[in-house]
Structure formats: C-alpha cells, structure tokens
Amino acid sequence: MTGDPKASSDSAKGALQTEIPLEGRTSPSDVSPTPENATRPFTRFDLWLHRITVLMFVFVCAVVGVLLVIMPWRPEWTDNRLLLTRPELRAFVSNGFVRGLCSGLGLLDIWVGFWEAIHYEERRYP
Numbered sequence: 670m671t672g673d674p675k676a677s678s679d680s681a682k683g684a685l686q687t688e689i690p691l692e693g694r695t696s697p698s699d700v701s702p703t704p705e706n707a708t709r710p711f712t713r714f715d716l717w718l719h720r721i722t723v724l725m726f727v728f729v730c731a732v733v734g735v736l737l738v739i740m741p742w743r744p745e746w747t748d749n750r751l752l753l754t755r756p757e758l759r760a761f762v763s764n765g766f767v768r769g770l771c772s773g774l775g776l777l778d779i780w781v782g783f784w785e786a787i788h789y790e791e792r793r794y795p
Contacts, residue, residue: 716791723789730782737775741768 711719740746746768752759761767 711792719791723785727782727786730778730785734775734777734779734782737778738772739775741771 747759747763752762
C-alpha cells in the first residue's frame with residue numbers, strides 16, 4: 670500500500686494478487702504418507718485399553734441413566750439435607766416437569782450408552 674491516497678490502487682492490487690498455477694497446487698490428499706505422518710498400528714495394549722474404555726463408558730452411562738430415571742420419583746429426591754434449608758429450591762425440584770425432565774435425561778443417557786455398545790467396532794491397522 671502506498672502512503673499517497675490519490676495514487677492508483679491498481680499497482681497495489683497487482684502486487685498483492687499472485688496467481689498459483691493449477692498444476693502446481695497440491696491438496697493434503699495428494700501427499701503420499703511418510704513415516705512422520707503415517708498412523709501407527711494398534712498394539713494389543715491399545716486395543717484392550719480401547720475395549721475397556723468403551724466398556725466403562727457404557728457402564729457409567731447405564732448406571733447414571735438408571736439413577737436419573739428412578740431417583741426423581743423417590744422420597745429421597747426432595748427429603749435431603751441439601752434441600753431442607755432452601756424451600757424454594759425444594760419446590761422447584763419436586764415439580765413434576767423437573768422430575769420428568771430428569772427421567773428423560775436418564776433415558777437418553779441409557780440410550781447413548783447402549784448405542785455406543787451396539788455400534789462398537791474395532792479398527793485394525795496392518
């Protein structure tokens with residue numbers, strides 16, 4: 670850019686725009702894999718770690734989901750130490766809509782856990 674506001678901007682545009690020929694362009698998919706960016710194969714430890722992680726995720730989703738489905742309808746949901754000092758929060762938590770919302774989130778959590786278990790697949794690399 671020039672300091673003179675009256676100067677033509679055509680020369681500045683020409684300097685900023687440089688054409689790259691189409692045949693000289695490369696995309697990331699055109700680059701052949703090298704040892705630096707190639708994916709390493711899974712070891713047996715990686716495979717078992719992945720299996721255990723998925724199993725734990727499914728287990729946690731199922732447990733939290735079942736608790737969220739059952740607990741809002743139990744008396745312990747509103748009769749606990751945390752809510753005894755706050756009557757307005759206790760009235761909100763004992764509302765049927767809030768209880769149903771928590772149960773719905775529990776069902777969604779159970780569905781996510783079982784969906785992950787059903788759609789589990791192992792990726793094996795050579």
